[in-house]
Amino acid sequence: MSGARILVVDDEVQIRRLLQTGLGGYGYEVEMAADGMEAVQKAIAWHPDVIVLDLGLPKLGGLDVCRAVRGWSSVPIIVLSVRDSEHDKITALDLGADDYLTKPFSLGELLARIRVALRHAAGTAGADDPLLIFADLQIDIVRRVVQLGEQEVHLTPTEYDLLKLLATHAGRVLTHTMILRQVWGSAYERDTQTLRVFIGQLRRKLNDDPTNPRFILTEPGVGYRFRQES
Amino acid sequence: MEPTQPATPFWRYSAAVLVTAAITGGMFFVEPPLEVANIALFYLLGVFIVATSTGLGPGILASLLSFLVFNFFFVPPLYTFHVQASQDVFRLVTFLIVAVIASSLAARARNEAEAARRRATETAALYDLSQTISAQLDLDQILPAIAETTRQLLHVETCVVLLYDESGRLYEHTVVGQARPQLKTINAFMRDGPTVLGVLRVVERTPGRGLSIHERRLLDTLAAQARLAVDRAHFVEQAAHAQALAESDRLKSALISSVSHDLRTPLAVIKGAVSTLLADDVDWDRTTRHTLATTIDSEADRLNRIVGNLLDMSRIEAGALPVARDWQDIAELIGSVLQRMAGQLDGHPVAVEVAPELPLVSINATLMDQVLTNLVENAIKHTPPHTPIMIMAQRSAAGAPPGITVAVRDHGPGIPPDQWLRIFDKFYRMRTGDNEVGGSGLGLAICKGIVEAHGGQIWAQNSPDGGALLSFTLPE
Numbered sequence: 001m002s003g004a005r006i007l008v009v010d011d012e013v014q015i016r017r018l019l020q021t022g023l024g025g026y027g028y029e030v031e032m033a034a035d036g037m038e039a040v041q042k043a044i045a046w047h048p049d050v051i052v053l054d055l056g057l058p059k060l061g062g063l064d065v066c067r068a069v070r071g072w073s074s075v076p077i078i079v080l081s082v083r084d085s086e087h088d089k090i091t092a093l094d095l096g097a098d099d100y101l102t103k104p105f106s107l108g109e110l111l112a113r114i115r116v117a118l119r120h121a122a123g124t125a126g127a128d129d130p131l132l133i134f135a136d137l138q139i140d141i142v143r144r145v146v147q148l149g150e151q152e153v154h155l156t157p158t159e160y161d162l163l164k165l166l167a168t169h170a171g172r173v174l175t176h177t178m179i180l181r182q183v184w185g186s187a188y189e190r191d192t193q194t195l196r197v198f199i200g201q202l203r204r205k206l207n208d209d210p211t212n213p214r215f216i217l218t219e220p221g222v223g224y225r226f227r228q229e230s
Numbered sequence: 231m232e233p234t235q236p237a238t239p240f241w242r243y244s245a246a247v248l249v250t251a252a253i254t255g256g257m258f259f260v261e262p263p264l265e266v267a268n269i270a271l272f273y274l275l276g277v278f279i280v281a282t283s284t285g286l287g288p289g290i291l292a293s294l295l296s297f298l299v300f301n302f303f304f305v306p307p308l309y310t311f312h313v314q315a316s317q318d319v320f321r322l323v324t325f326l327i328v329a330v331i332a333s334s335l336a337a338r339a340r341n342e343a344e345a346a347r348r349r350a351t352e353t354a355a356l357y358d359l360s361q362t363i364s365a366q367l368d369l370d371q372i373l374p375a376i377a378e379t380t381r382q383l384l385h386v387e388t389c390v391v392l393l394y395d396e397s398g399r400l401y402e403h404t405v406v407g408q409a410r411p412q413l414k415t416i417n418a419f420m421r422d423g424p425t426v427l428g429v430l431r432v433v434e435r436t437p438g439r440g441l442s443i444h445e446r447r448l449l450d451t452l453a454a455q456a457r458l459a460v461d462r463a464h465f466v467e468q469a470a471h472a473q474a475l476a477e478s479d480r481l482k483s484a485l486i487s488s489v490s491h492d493l494r495t496p497l498a499v500i501k502g503a504v505s506t507l508l509a510d511d512v513d514w515d516r517t518t519r520h521t522l523a524t525t526i527d528s529e530a531d532r533l534n535r536i537v538g539n540l541l542d543m544s545r546i547e548a549g550a551l552p553v554a555r556d557w558q559d560i561a562e563l564i565g566s567v568l569q570r571m572a573g574q575l576d577g578h579p580v581a582v583e584v585a586p587e588l589p590l591v592s593i594n595a596t597l598m599d600q601v602l603t604n605l606v607e608n609a610i611k612h613t614p615p616h617t618p619i620m621i622m623a624q625r626s627a628a629g630a631p632p633g634i635t636v637a638v639r640d641h642g643p644g645i646p647p648d649q650w651l652r653i654f655d656k657f658y659r660m661r662t663g664d665n666e667v668g669g670s671g672l673g674l675a676i677c678k679g680i681v682e683a684h685g686g687q688i689w690a691q692n693s694p695d696g697g698a699l700l701s702f703t704l705p706e
Contacts, residue, residue, distance in 0.1 A: 211584060212582070218562040
């Protein structure tokens with residue numbers, strides 16, 4: 001997927017320079033924007049494949065950029081945030097951003113997130129795959145059958161829906177609100193307690209130790225991420 | 231302190247009638263019958279008693295009744311109000327005049343005695359109040375005392391103290407007795423020069439009856455007392471605020487000196503490694519370049535942690551920790567911390583033991599993540615490489631604070647008991663022998679701040695089989 005076009009939006013010139021060099025070195029085509037207005041203009045004019053978006057921006061904030069871009073485009077957006085702005089991060093994800101990274105981050109992490117985002121955008125990430133395979137875990141979407149090794153795992157319909165949602169978004173973070181809305185309906189989107197109970201049950205059935213998970217990773221305070229084979 | 235309530239007018243006037251009737255009845259039983267002049271003396275005595283014990287009005291009534299009854303029963307011609315002898319006319323008129331004068335004198339004496347008693351009660355009450363005020367600094371104690379005294383001294387049912395809040399609006403600080411909206415209120419302002427600090431308000435006893443001049447003066451005196459108390463409380467508050475500012479200034483400079491050292495160390499390492507890499511007179515081999523880059527990477531992480539700790543500490547100090555909480559599974563929180571710290575563990579194997587069926591706890595995930603991170607970092611820092619670290623979570627044992635107890639146990643040298651409390655102080659670095667272990671001295675202080683903000687407790691001890699054991703509780 002090298003050669004994809006990445007729009008980097010950050011008001012810090014050092015970060016822009018670093019990402020241009022780093023991402024450019026991996027063969028991506030990189031364009032820069034230093035503020036929110038410029039970001040929206042370039043998103044329209046340049047048609048990037050991925051936007052890497054800092055939240056603290058002059059002129060137009062990162063959240064507004066996210067909202068504006070989502071108005072017409074489903075281009076993957078990866079949000080960069082500092083540790084103190086947990087709330088903005090969740091807001092951005094609920095607004096339709098695809099993933100986030102907390103500054104400071106390593107280039108390796110960013111590249112991994114970009115790859116996942118590109119795969120999902122291209123529709124090659126298994127959303128339409130009839131059979132999802134993660135190590136010894138198999139999810140047969142057509143027959144609604146889940147197998148761990150040779151054993152079939154018996155899931156309730158809700159547990160299955162939850163697993164399917166996470167697995168079809170493997171590698172991407174899903175916020176509590178997003179999961180609750182999709183599996184239980186928007187009337188339940190605040191009911192994180194229920195979600196945790198179901199995640200606990202699902203992990204038990206998948207033999208997934210919450211203190212050292214193989215499949216369902218916890219993003220504290222944000223949501224869950226299904227582990228993507230790399 | 232409560233003075234005996236004066237008898238109602240009906241009973242006071244009844245007393246006048248009864249005393250007169252009793253004397254009249256008594257006269258018929260005296261054998262031999264008394265002389266008319268002596269009988270008059272008895273009636274005078276009665277008038278005097280009535281006036282002394284019940285006041286001027288009943289005294290005058292007793293005078294008039296005695297005059298009539300005396301005339302009717304004892305002055306010839308008997309059983310008429312007619313008087314024949316001019317001597318008797320003179321006697322009767324003199325009797326009436328003496329009786330009235332006597333009752334007014336007696337009543338005045340009575341009033342003065344009563345006033346003196348009331349003043350004594352008031353003085354005692356005001357003295358008690360001033361004792362309370364000088365012994366207390368807390369307005370929540372003083373103002374109710376003032377309101378209660380006001381209520382008793384003015385015989386009113388309701389007393390309210392109003393103060394100004396920060397936005398300059400009056401609010402009811404203290405209410406003693408029940409609010410009676412249908413009755414009019416009487417206000418005394420707590421004045422400090424031209425500014426009004428508050429209002430002492432009473433509700434009138436009966437509709438349309440305000441306070442006497444004396445009571446009004448008393449109310450103003452009480453308002454002045456309240457003003458002194460409010461003034462002083464403000465002053466104390468300001469002094470405390472100033473002290474807190476000075477304290478926080480001192481902390482800040484301690485912080486700056488401590489931190490500038492901690493920040494400089496990783497910066498120095500990074501600068502050194504980078505300048506080595508940049509040197510163009512040596513062609514570093516691949517391994518060396520990789521080693522240098524790894525050093526830069528880990529020092530940058532360290533710098534990031536120090537900055538994070540500083541931010542947390544300043545938030546805890548400012549009381550500005552985010553309060554957003556959510557139900558969390560402590561096992562998955564431990565999992566996410568370990569996952570993130572995987573590269574930092576320095577060869578320490580980490581074992582996790584979470585009791586089955588632990589309930590969810592309502593906590594802020596980001597902050598609790600920080601607590602666990604700091605505790606594990608602390609264990610890494612104070613123990614030799616490759617020694618195991620254990621994280622345990624279970625329901626609190628009997629005797630410990632209720633809820634869930636999370637503990638991090640290491641296999642290092644342990645913590646001397648005299649430092650079990652102090653390691654949670656800001657800038658405290660544990661000493662073992664001559665060594666001082668590096669670090670900002672903030673990590674555990676942050677843990678304490680965060681755990682306490684969640685209503686939990688944190689403490690240190692040594693594990694029975696060696697190594698430090700740091701535990702904290704989270705209320706269910």
